[in-house]
Every structure is written in structure tokens, then in C-alpha cells.
Amino acid sequence: MTLFADRELVWLIGGILIFLSIATVVAAILKRRARSESARATVDNLVARTRAWWVMVLVFGIAIATGGVGSLVMFAIVSFLALREFMTLLPTRRADHRAMLWTFFLFLPLQYWYVATGWYGMFSLLIPVYAYLLLPSVLVLAGDTEDFLARTARLQWVLMICVFCVSHAPALLMLEIPGYQGEGAKLLLFLVVVTQLSDVLQYVVGKLFGRHKAVPAVSPNKTIEGYLGGGGLAVLIGTALWWATPFTPWQAALLSSVVVLAGMAGGLVMSAVKRDRQVKDFGALIPGHGGVLDRIDSLCFAAPLFFHLTRFYFT
Amino acid sequence: MRRFIAHRVFNALLIDRRSAEGAETVDRQRRETLEAMTSVLDGERSLILYPEGTRGSGDAVQPFRAGLYHLARARPGVPLVPVYLGNLARILPKGATLPVPMQGQVVFGAELHIAIGEDKQAFLERCRCAVLELAEGRQ
Numbered sequence: 001m002t003l004f005a006d007r008e009l010v011w012l013i014g015g016i017l018i019f020l021s022i023a024t025v026v027a028a029i030l031k032r033r034a035r036s037e038s039a040r041a042t043v044d045n046l047v048a049r050t051r052a053w054w055v056m057v058l059v060f061g062i063a064i065a066t067g068g069v070g071s072l073v074m075f076a077i078v079s080f081l082a083l084r085e086f087m088t089l090l091p092t093r094r095a096d097h098r099a100m101l102w103t104f105f106l107f108l109p110l111q112y113w114y115v116a117t118g119w120y121g122m123f124s125l126l127i128p129v130y131a132y133l134l135l136p137s138v139l140v141l142a143g144d145t146e147d148f149l150a151r152t153a154r155l156q157w158v159l160m161i162c163v164f165c166v167s168h169a170p171a172l173l174m175l176e177i178p179g180y181q182g183e184g185a186k187l188l189l190f191l192v193v194v195t196q197l198s199d200v201l202q203y204v205v206g207k208l209f210g211r212h213k214a215v216p217a218v219s220p221n222k223t224i225e226g227y228l229g230g231g232g233l234a235v236l237i238g239t240a241l242w243w244a245t246p247f248t249p250w251q252a253a254l255l256s257s258v259v260v261l262a263g264m265a266g267g268l269v270m271s272a273v274k275r276d277r278q279v280k281d282f283g284a285l286i287p288g289h290g291g292v293l294d295r296i297d298s299l300c301f302a303a304p305l306f307f308h309l310t311r312f313y314f315t
Numbered sequence: 316m317r318r319f320i321a322h323r324v325f326n327a328l329l330i331d332r333r334s335a336e337g338a339e340t341v342d343r344q345r346r347e348t349l350e351a352m353t354s355v356l357d358g359e360r361s362l363i364l365y366p367e368g369t370r371g372s373g374d375a376v377q378p379f380r381a382g383l384y385h386l387a388r389a390r391p392g393v394p395l396v397p398v399y400l401g402n403l404a405r406i407l408p409k410g411a412t413l414p415v416p417m418q419g420q421v422v423f424g425a426e427l428h429i430a431i432g433e434d435k436q437a438f439l440e441r442c443r444c445a446v447l448e449l450a451e452g453r454q
Binding site: 084087 | 408
């Protein structure tokens with residue numbers, strides 16, 4: 001397996017496992033000490049989240065260990081599940097049926113096919129150009145003009161978020177960075193670790209020290225303390241991981257900041273979408289977390305930025 | 316193929332739905348249908364009924380057909396559990412061949428019984444309302 005050939009990759013994965021073990025022990029201790037009703041609910045959620053993290057790390061670990069194909073298949077499945085959750089919430093009409101089928105069975109596989117073959121041009125154009133024009137064309141042929149612009153825009157938007165944006169994460173593997181050939185898995189791991197740690201630390205810092213609500217109209221649980229503390233810590237950890245990337249410490253700090261900020265924007269935007277559709281979560285697939293889309297909302301926004309910045313400055 | 320799916324996959328009870336002519340044949344067809352259903356229930360097995368009789372546009376729950384009433388009267392002791400199936404018309408609308416892989420939803424309600432001497436329309440409407448309540452109560 002390629003997994004153990006790379007020392008740095010072993011360190012990264014080992015670090016994640018240690019971090020998760022500590023979290024599991026802390027959650028178990030907190031569970032014993034929780035007395036009040038609300039504390040118990042919070043801790044139960046924490047335990048469920050930690051448990052789900054083990055499963056997610058296992059799945060992602062296997063995907064990374066099997067090399068490019070594994071990561072690609074895993075992200076394609078993630079895109080599929082996210083698309084499925086998002087589409088379920090959309091107010092669609094009978095006439096949208098064919099266009100919806102196209103998003104699932106044509107554009108999604110095709111997008112990942114272009115990632116797999118490393119055809120950068122089509123990877124970047126398929127959804128923003130071809131799908132963008134084809135979807136309204138398919139819709140208009142169905143002959144229903146009611147709410148037409150909104151229906152078109154919704155389909156384009158979910159396809160962009162769930163397929164186009166997400167596919168930028170495994171696309172990191174197709175970047176050819178001088179002196180870093182064949183090490184793209186660490187870049188992908190770096191992105192995922194920073195976005196997910198940022199989410200986790202924002203949650204933890206917010207729960208511990210959160211006083212001032214940041215955006216009460218959109219997401220009542222987000223606090224200024226959580227954003228600054230959690231985001232800051234995630235940038236620090238991202239910087240400290242520079243050795244696993246093609247970046248210098250300063251570059252790693254800058255890129256981590258972009259990833260963290262984009263992730264915050266993503267989380268907030270998707271919260272607004274949930275609010276708009278009057279649901280709390282996108283799904284219930286991941287215990288304690290909600291749906292797949294609840295888990296990857298920050299990644300959706302961070303992945304394309306991280307991909308293009310890395311591609312522009314390092315290839 | 317259809318036969319295999321109906322029998323082996325869905326374990327369906329096939330019913331003759333050809334429109335019969337003449338009062339006598341109609342009567343006989345109804346009796347046979349009812350007997351087929353009650354014999355399943357008498358065998359300690361459950362039946363899943365789609366009382367709308369067909370698939371609609373998904374916008375509303377259609378009026379219920381009378382078969383449910385006749386079956387309930389024939390076996391008043393058997394509990395009727397209302398079930399609401401959500402999102403199905405969007406996943407596979409009438410006339411479409413491929414389903415969009417969205418999430419569906421199944422909501423179960425509290426069991427119902429037919430009351431002694433309950434009017435047919437009143438009973439069917441009560442059952443329909445039970446399903447509607449599940450539709451509104453979801454999420």
C-alpha cells in the first residue's frame with residue numbers, strides 16, 4: 001500500500017487518530033460528570049459526534065490509502081449523497097424531473113470522470129458552462145414556464161455546490177507540483193483536516209467560551225468567540241502542518257486562513273439555506289452531525305479556493 | 316418479469332381491476348376481491364392498501380376508495396394503521412420511468428378502527444384526515 005511509503009502521510013493520519021482518541025476520552029469523562037438536563041443533551045450529542053468521526057476517519061482513511069481511485073470514488077459518493085439531500089429540500093415541479101435526472105446521472109459522473117482523467121479544461125467547464133446552459137434547455141422543453149427562472153437557478157446552484165465545488169477536493173490529486181509529485185493525498189488531507197478542525201474547534205470554543213452571538217438571524221449557535229478562537233486555532237494547526245505540504249510555514253498560514261474563512265462563509269450560507277427551507281439539518285445520515293451536507297458545508301466553499309490558489313501559485 | 320416482481324419482491328395480492336359489466340358480475344367481482352383480502356388477514360398476515368386507488372400528482376391526498384370501508388367492515392377487529400408516504404411524486408412522478416434518487420419519507424400514525432354503524436363517507440374521510448395529519452405533522 002502507498003499509505004505507509006510516505007512518512008509524512010503516516011504522521012498526519014497518526015495525528016488524527018491521536019486527536020480523536022483524546023476527544024473520545026474527554027467525551028467519556030464529560031459524560032460521567034454531566035448532571036443537568038441540558039448538559040446531558042450536549043454531551044450525548046458530543047459522544048455521538050465523536051463516534052461518527054471515527055467512522056468518517058475510517059472511511060476517509062481507506063479512501064486515501066487506496067490512492068487516487070479511492071478518494072475519487074469516495075468524493076463522488078459524498079457528492080451524490082449531498083445532491084440527494086439538497087434536492088429533497090427543493091420545491092420542484094413535475095417538469096423538473098428530467099433535468100433532475102441529468103444532474104444525478106449525467107453531470108455528476110461526468111464531472112468525476114474528468115477529475116479521474118485529469119482533463120482540467122472540461123473539469124472546470126462542464127458544470128459552469130455546459131450544465132449551466134443545458135439544464136434550462138432541458139427544462140424549457142418540458143414546457144412549464146411557471147417559476148422558470150427560480151427552478152433553473154435552484155438546479156444550477158445545487159449542482160455547483162454539491163458536485164462542482166466538492167469535486168475540487170479530489171482534484172487536488174491531479175495537480176502537478178514540482179518536487180511534490182505523487183504526494184497529492186497529503187494536500188487533500190491538509191485541506192480536509194483544516195476545514196473539519198476549524199468546524200470542530202469553532203464548535204468547542206463556542207460551547208466553552210461563547211458569549212456574543214455572531215449572526216443570530218442566521219445561525220443562533222455561532223458566536224464571535226467560537227469564530228475567532230476556533231478559526232484562529234485551526235489556522236495555527238494548519239500552519240504547523242506545513243511540513244506535509246509544498247508550502248512554507250507562511251504560505252501554509254495564509255492558505256489555512258483562506259480555507260478557514262471560506263469554510264465559515266460556507267457554513268453560514270448553508271445555514272441560511274436550511275433556514276429558508278425551514279429544516280434544522282439536511283439529513284440524518286451521520287449521527288450527531290445531521291446530513292452529509294451539514295458536514296461538508298465548509299468544504300464546499302473552501303475546496304475550490306484552495307485548489308485554485310494552489311494551482312495558480314505552485315504549479 | 317412484472318409477475319415475478321409483483322409476487323416475489325412485493326408479495327402482492329393481485330386483484331382483477333377490469334371493469335365488469337352487469338350488476339351481477341360487478342357484485343361477484345367485488346365479493347371475490349373482498350374474500351381474497353380477508354383470507355390474507357385471517358391468515359394472521361398484514362395487508363398494505365393504497366386507498367387512493369391510483370397515483371396522483373402528489374399535490375394532495377385524493378379521496379379514498381370504498382374498498383377500505385368494505386374491508387374494515389368485514390374485519391372490524393383488525394387495526395388500521397395510517398401511513399403517509401412523502402416525496403414519492405417527486406421521486407417518480409406518474410408517467411416517468413427513472414426515479415430521481417431523492418429521500419422519501421414514511422410516517423406511521425396511531426391505529427384506527429371502524430366504529431359500529433359508522434357511515435361509509437364519514438369513515439373514509441376520517442381515514443383520509445388521519446393520513447393528512449401525518450403529512451402536516453412531518454418534520
